[in-house]
Amino acid sequence: VSTSISAGNGLLIRDRTAFERGRDLDAIVFDKTGTLTEGRFGVTDVITLGERSEEDLLRLAASLESQSEGVVRSAEERGISFPPPSEFRAIPGRGAEAVVDGTRLRIVSPGYLREHDLTVTDDRVRAVADQGKTVVYLLIDGAVEGAIALADIIRPESREALERLKSMGIQVMMLTGDAEAVARWVSEELGLDDYFAEVLPDQKASKIKEVQSRGLVVAMTGDGVNDAPALTQADVGIAVGAGTDVAIESADIVLVRSDPRDVTAVVELSRATYHKMVQNLWWATGYNAFAIPAAAGVLYPLGIVLSPAVGAVFMSLSTVIVSINARMLRIDRQQPD
8 A cells, every 4th residue: 555655646665675664764864956956056145235126136137147047037936027138248257248228237256346446345245155155246337236146046845845854853964065155054044953065976875874873764865876875875765756867776765756845755654654554463463362262262151152154254354444444544745836
């Protein structure tokens, strides 16, 4: 029954033994890029440094950066429409400029500001830069009017998944090859229990060993070729279905959807399956402990006698009850937004 439920919910179990270990998990280690995050750059912060609003700055930036998927998508997600630019010109190694709404707009790097003796001392800009985000500046008619911070976008469903896992008593951790500042920002955003930054591809399996050395039963969730050794090393390896063939072949469980909430479904189904097994074992043991002696005549002095026909009916009833109880196995699986 659990195999049928898992397949119907996009949880493909390749190793039943590993699936059963899922109920005992103490920690789950997630790869960052493509698992907890979307693996694409997008706008995380819009900082006003002049009179214009955040929406206006993003509208102008999206117009100028009409070929930049991250900026344009962020504007569209906020319902901001933008006009096409004119007189577009690239600034080699520093940014781009164009005329938008009759004003000369530039989006430039910090290096451009230094070259033109322009300074920005806003603490908000310094804070996002310290988080490892890429910061670009908007110049309108030569004046610095705003800053835009870009980073790998955290999946909205990641927060919900990690909160549910932590409520189940499971520690949540992250592995990434990104810089310490980036890893720290993602960790703080998601409330992770621990993280490992600047991890080289050949070090991921050793990090899983390090977590296991704490006496924890560990699962690893990833999608890339570099995650394969770690997936194999973990007590339970979970591959995201959108990942590489190598990762999928190395995993014990494959998630058809690229949704971290399905990791919670794996744990919940493993625990629910075990509970059903225990319930049915107790029922069968208790039932037989009473029915077999009764059928043997133990209760004859009390005037209770079970005929073979009645005993056969009771035996069939036991099987039916156990089967019905198994069929009542369910998991609450989040639907995609």
